[in-house]
Amino acid sequence: MSADDFIVTPWHVEGDIDYDKLVKQFGTEKISEGILDKIKRITGEDHFMLRRGIFFSHRDMGRILDDYEKGTKFFLYTGRGPSGHTHIGHLVPWVFAKWLQEKFGVNMYFQLTDDEKYFSKPNLTLEDTAKFAYENALDFIALGFKPENTKIIINTKNIQTLYPIAAQVAKKINFSNTKAVFGFTNETNIGMIFYTSLQSAPCFIEDKPVLIPLGVDQDPHFRLTRDIAPKIGRQKPALIHNIMIPGLEGPGGKMSASDENGTVYTTDSPGVVKKKINKYAFSGGQPDIEQHRKIGGNPDIDVSFQYLRIFFEPDDKKLKAIHDDYKSGKMLTGELKAILIEKINSFLAIHQEKREKAKDQIEQFLFENR
Ligand code: TRP
Numbered sequence: 001m002s003a004d005d006f007i008v009t010p011w012h013v014e015g016d017i018d019y020d021k022l023v024k025q026f027g028t029e030k031i032s033e034g035i036l037d038k039i040k041r042i043t044g045e046d047h048f049m050l051r052r053g054i055f056f057s058h059r060d061m062g063r064i065l066d067d068y069e070k071g072t073k074f075f076l077y078t079g080r081g082p083s084g085h086t087h088i089g090h091l092v093p094w095v096f097a098k099w100l101q102e103k104f105g106v107n108m109y110f111q112l113t114d115d116e117k118y119f120s121k122p123n124l125t126l127e128d129t130a131k132f133a134y135e136n137a138l139d140f141i142a143l144g145f146k147p148e149n150t151k152i153i154i155n156t157k158n159i160q161t162l163y164p165i166a167a168q169v170a171k172k173i174n175f176s177n178t179k180a181v182f183g184f185t186n187e188t189n190i191g192m193i194f195y196t197s198l199q200s201a202p203c204f205i206e207d208k209p210v211l212i213p214l215g216v217d218q219d220p221h222f223r224l225t226r227d228i229a230p231k232i233g234r235q236k237p238a239l240i241h242n243i244m245i246p247g248l249e250g251p252g253g254k255m256s257a258s259d260e261n262g263t264v265y266t267t268d269s270p271g272v273v274k275k276k277i278n279k280y281a282f283s284g285g286q287p288d289i290e291q292h293r294k295i296g297g298n299p300d301i302d303v304s305f306q307y308l309r310i311f312f313e314p315d316d317k318k319l320k321a322i323h324d325d326y327k328s329g330k331m332l333t334g335e336l337k338a339i340l341i342e343k344i345n346s347f348l349a350i351h352q353e354k355r356e357k358a359k360d361q362i363e364q365f366l367f368e369n370r
Contacts, residue, residue, distance in 0.1 A: 008217050009182065011120055013244055019056055019216075026219050027059045028241065028265040038065045043103035049096050049242070057216060059226065060238035064211050065297055068104065074209040074238070077078040077202045079111030079153075082132035083121055086139040087263045088344065089245030092311060096242070097213045100141050101150070108150040109202050110140055111366070115155045116199070119191035123220055130156065136284045137362055139266050140356035147364035153205075162370040169204075170197035172228035181220045204236040216241040245310060246303055249280035266355065270345045277341050278334075279302065284326075285333035296329035297336070304333075304340040312343040 006015030008022060023030055040046050042065065049055050064074050078097050080090060094110075101108050114129035121129075137152050155162065161163065173196065178184060184193055196364065199221045203210045211220060219241060226236040247262040262282050264273055284302030286292035299305040305326060313319045322339065325331035 008244070010217050010220060011182075013217050017244060017346055019243060020296050021205040021309060022216065023057050026057075026216070026223070026237070028133050028216075029061075030061055031056055031058055033241075035061050035065070038062075038369055039133070042068065045099075045103065045149065047096070047099055048316070049310075051316075052309060054092065054310050055096060055213070055240050055242050055244070056211070057241040058239060059219075059222075061240055062237060063202055064209055064238045067209060073104070073106055074211045075107040075109065077109045077111070077205075077210050077212050077237075079113060079202070080136050080140070081113045081117045081120075081131050083117040083124065084132055085265045085267060086136050087264075087265050088307070088311065089247075090136075091139070091143065091266070092144055092245055093242050094140055094211045095311075100211070100213065101145070102268065106149070107206065108145065109153055110137075110145075110150065111153045111199070111202050112136060112188060112193060113154065113155050113195075113199065115191065116195050116334045119195060126156065130154075134362070137365070138355045139351075141353050141358035141361055142266075143366055144354075145365070147194070147272060150341050151367040152317065152362075152365045153202060153367045158367050158369055161205070161367070162198055162340055165201040165204050166194075166197040168232045169200045169225065169228060170194060172231045173197065173224055177224060177227070181224060196221050196224050200228075203229075204232075204234050211236055212235045212239045214239060214241060215244060215297070217244060238239065243310075246282075246306060246353065248276060248280040248282065248303055250301070250303060264344060266348065266351055268348065270348070272345050277344070281307075281337060281340070282335075283333045285336075286329075289332060292332060297326045297328050297331070297333060299323045302326070302333075303338065304336050308343065312347065332360050 006017045008017060020127070025082055036050055039050065070075065076097055090348055095109060112133040114133045115128065117129045118124055118126050133154050140152065175193065178193060178196060183319065195349055219239065222237055229236045249262045261276060264276055268276070282303040284298035284300065284305065286295050286297065305323065308319060308322060313322070322331065322336065326336055
């Protein structure tokens with residue numbers, strides 16, 4: 001793979017992603033000023049993840065907003081493949097989904113695909129993925145969702161509800177379609193080959209339009225879903241995509257929950273966060289202080305700065321001050337990292353408390369088969 005190549009699929013992300021190219025490759029649309037204005041008008045707010053292009057692309061967002069203004073509500077759906085503990089990158093689409101839910105007053109479904117991660121990860125048992133599903137659900141609940149309008153779907157537990165929908169989807173997707181989209185081979189296990197129909201199923205769980213906030217790597221599943229939706233008499237799901245969140249070790253590639261050091265988990269202690277950021281967070285600074293003062297740092301490739309931009313510093317003025325000071329060399333890498341460590345640790349202190357409380361709430365969130 002050459003330096004300007006990149007790969008984005010649900011099971012593999014590699015290289016330095018050119019998002020303009022990706023939009024063309026995938027056939028999505030960039031979020032236009034028109035869409036941004038409409039969201040602002042309806043919600044009365046200018047969300048920093050939209051303003052900063054963390055959510056950068058969509059499919060059919062215009063239709064969702066137009067319908068909403070005419071009185072047709074949508075519902076929200078997103079999910080997580082429970083292959084490990086939750087890391088801070090996972091929270092990005094969930095926090096945004098929470099905001100959408102509040103502003104639009106709509107229902108939310110969260111799918112935990114314990115089967116998918118069992119199929120796709122050779123070393124994980126179904127017990128492992130079920131355990132991680134529980135752990136991930138706690139993080140989701142900790143973000144403040146309410147059981148009245150939010151349900152958590154666990155594939156192996158809710159198969160009774162999902163299966164009749166998945167069957168309708170599966171009948172319309174043939175092997176050559178999914179092979180073309182995912183690159184499956186004769187050696188791919190057939191769980192994987194069927195799996196897209198299960199990720200599609202929640203799109204049709206309510207008789208309303210659906211909007212899915214998601215990492216752009218998940219788009220291929222829903223491209224298939226959108227293709228077949230009219231064939232089963234349903235509307236195409238609408239999507240709003242976020243960029244991939246870099247791992248600590250640097251840009252190019254998403255944070256991987258299986259790489260211990262390249263990842264800040266929501267369960268990490270303040271000491272561990274401090275150690276990981278100081279030791280592993282890829283720096284855009286110069287090799288020594290003298291040069292740094294002279295040349296300055298590069299915030300665009302600096303992972304600590306990117307985490308502030310993507311999640312931890314919603315205030316544009318404060319972010320710009322950090323950006324400019326780092327770039328001019330006035331702020332050193334150690335100082336930038338200290339800011340991020342403080343932000344992450346104060347976020348996690350509250351999150352971990354709510355996560356404990358979620359253990360008593362989880363029952364209320366679990367979807368009941370019907
Ligand atoms: N396949 C996703 C993952 O590996 C999990 C998932 C299920 C999902 N349904 C979804 C993600 C809907 C986004 C939207 O993380």
